[in-house]
Amino acid sequence: MVADLERSILQRLAAVDLRFTSGRRAIVDGLREAEGPxxxxxxxxxxxxxxxxxxxxxxxxxxxAGVVRRLVYSNDHARYELAESLTEHHHHLICESxxxxxxxxxxxxxxxxxxxxxxxxxxxxxxxxxxxxxxVFGICSGCAP
Ligand SMILES: [Zn+2]
Ligand SMILES: [Zn+2]
Numbered sequence: 135m136v137a138d139l140e141r142s143i144l145q146r147l148a149a150v151d152l153r154f155t156s157g158r159r160a161i162v163d164g165l166r167e168a169e170g171p172x173x174x175x176x177x178x179x180x181x182x183x184x185x186x187x188x189x190x191x192x193x194x195x196x197x198x199a200g201v202v203r204r205l206v207y208s209n210d211h212a213r214y215e216l217a218e219s220l221t222e223h224h225h226h227l228i229c230e231s232x233x234x235x236x237x238x239x240x241x242x243x244x245x246x247x248x249x250x251x252x253x254x255x256x257x258x259x260x261x262x263x264x265x266x267x268x269x270v271f272g273i274c275s276g277c278a279p
Contacts, residue, residue: 135162143201143220163181174212200217207233225239228272229277234276
């Protein structure tokens with residue numbers, strides 16, 4: 135595991151008196167390997183050594199510790215990813231047919247244009263933007279006719 139990532143996770147877990155156990159490491163490995171936020175069954179497929187009994191509780195504890203982010207889209211199981219502060223800024227492409235969620239990164243130019251636009255429209259409401267998260271809904275290539 136990347137040293138910086140490992141250190142950040144250790145710190146966050148230690149702050150809430152949790153150790154970075156092998157079960158929690160397996161979860162982080164699976165989430166890093168995934169191409170987007172995954173459900174628990176998908177995570178178990180990715181990391182066969184993961185025990186289902188402890189995985190759910192560890193995900194909940196790691197969410198509390200700020201290591202894992204839990205996402206819920208309509209008609210879907212909860213999905214999990216590493217907290218964005220531990221990874222890189224990205225957005226989600228959500229397939230409305232199969233429910234798959236894929237990470238997508240926009241280039242710097244588009245991100246800047248997005249920020250500018252969001253700041254402009256938010257300023258009208260006297261709202262100061264600190265960050266954004268964008269979910270894009272549609273049909274994935276696997277489901278497209
Ligand atoms: Zn799909
Ligand atoms: Zn963005």
